[in-house]
Amino acid sequence: xxxxxxxxxxxxxxxxxxxxxxxxxxDRGSQSFFWYRQYSGKSPExxxxxxxxxxxxxxxxxxxxxxxxxxxxxxxxxxxxSDSATYLCAVIGDKIIFGKGTRLHIxx
Amino acid sequence: NAxxxxxxxxxxxxxxQSMTLQCAQDMNHNSMYWYRQDPGMGLRLIYYSASExxxxxxxxxxxxxxxxxxKREFSLRLESAAPSQTSVYFCASSSKSDFYxxxxxxxxxxxxxxxx
Numbered sequence: 001x002x003x004x005x006x007x008x009x010x011x012x013x014x015x016x017x018x019x020x021x022x023x024x025x026x027d028r029g030s031q032s033f034f035w036y037r038q039y040s041g042k043s044p045e046x047x048x049x050x051x052x053x054x055x056x057x058x059x060x061x062x063x064x065x066x067x068x069x070x071x072x073x074x075x076x077x078x079x080x081x082s083d084s085a086t087y088l089c090a091v092i093g094d095k096i097i098f099g100k101g102t103r104l105h106i107x108x
Numbered sequence: 109n110a111x112x113x114x115x116x117x118x119x120x121x122x123x124x125q126s127m128t129l130q131c132a133q134d135m136n137h138n139s140m141y142w143y144r145q146d147p148g149m150g151l152r153l154i155y156y157s158a159s160e161x162x163x164x165x166x167x168x169x170x171x172x173x174x175x176x177x178x179k180r181e182f183s184l185r186l187e188s189a190a191p192s193q194t195s196v197y198f199c200a201s202s203s204k205s206d207f208y209x210x211x212x213x214x215x216x217x218x219x220x221x222x223x224x
Binding site for chain 1: 148149150151152153166167198213214215216217218
């Protein structure tokens, strides 16, 4: 059974600090990796995607991929209260699998 | 820009009733998807359509049927609703036809469906 694992949280981070969200996956053939943000009662919205090992930065967000260790992470710098949401990791191998999400709470 | 539009936003059905969830996108995307999201279960793919005229099963297709009416529209039908189908249903689209492509997806606002 191919799986994508995320810590459900809640992960509490002080405003202005770095929030670190992690995701591990079991399918070594996975090719594409996505992070979505989902506010309560809303639809998921794409934050970052990454295909190659290493880091990818976009504004306050950095996605990190390590295929050898089968994990992908999302760093949020200078965390803001508006970053409080559930973050979904999605992995595409021979099928698309979503993790169950990590709830992030930014403390003002 | 409407993006991905789903109707209805809310629906309550009785066990055994049928209904169709509608989805339309105005981004000229090739691929469309139906997901369900349940508490503690994450998003699960029900069906997808890589292009007009094609549909394929996802992770949880039982109890559902789909129709890719044209490039814009992709509907999901529950023929005989069951309480286990109570969920939030999301439609999504992406520009490439290859399901395993690197193209990220755009989601609609969801349909909240309750089966009594």
